[in-house]
Amino acid sequence: MKKIPAFLWLCLALTLWSAQAPVPADNPLVGAWRLEKSSQEDGLDGVTIVRILSPSYTMMAAYREGEFIGSSGGSYTFDPESGESLYTVDYNTWDSSMVGRELPATIEVSDDRMFVRWEEDNMTFEDMWVRLDAGDSPLAGHWKIRARARDGEMVEIHQRGTRQTIKILSGTRFQWTAMDYGTKQFMGCGGGTYTFEDGVYTEHIEFFSRDNSRVGMSLSFEGKVEGDDWHHSGKSSRGQPISEIWARQ
Structure with missing residues (x-):
């Protein structure tokens, strides 16, 4: 499997709307998400990548059954009107030199998916995540x-x-x-x-x-x-x- 990039946090997914788990109106990114498709990775078979977001902090982990692959996390901001997001890396197990970097992205919502686009080395990438839950718990x-x-x-x-x-x-x-x-x-x-x-x-x-x-x-x-x-x-x-x-x- 190729090295999973530090900015996988960028690819956030929309929610599955339900009466039991309403999406937070002020920040629809809050909750848990699973990576569904990545334009940058072709070795995701058998690998689960899950990201959890609070209103201002996020962590992501990649693993397959019985094997930890890697993780990253840090603080972030999100503007629901413009779709602009900025993530500041606190830790990254794949590349510690990413710590402290600020990574921007643009998010577009369509139905029950969210497509996130970012640029690197004059190339545009797009990933898609699917919501697992909307953070509806007193412990969230x-x-x-x-x-x-x-x-x-x-x-x-x-x-x-x-x-x-x-x-x-x-x-x-x-x-x-x-x-x-x-x-x-x-x-x-x-x-x-x-x-x-x-x-x-x-x-x-x-x-x-x-x-x-x-x-x-x-x-x-x-x-x-x-x-x-x-x-x-x-x-x-x-x-x-x-x-x-x-x-x-």
């Missing part, structure tokens, strides 16, 4: 870890500088990433689908950069949202007890 959004239990007490985590542990969720999908955009380092990521019912948050892991053997595992946590804090506790993929607080960004 961009989160940063704020505190973790140690020796029975909740201890604040002070993430100084540019190192970050962040998580992004749509209505049905999640991804977490540990990275340092100042040093352009990537420490790891994982993601997949999730459910949140009756105070129980359950992750179903579809990719895990540090250990492919974790793929297929399901992890359940007790969870609740209080204001801009998300509390959850349970056991990690290693079977160790964890209790954390994540702050909405």
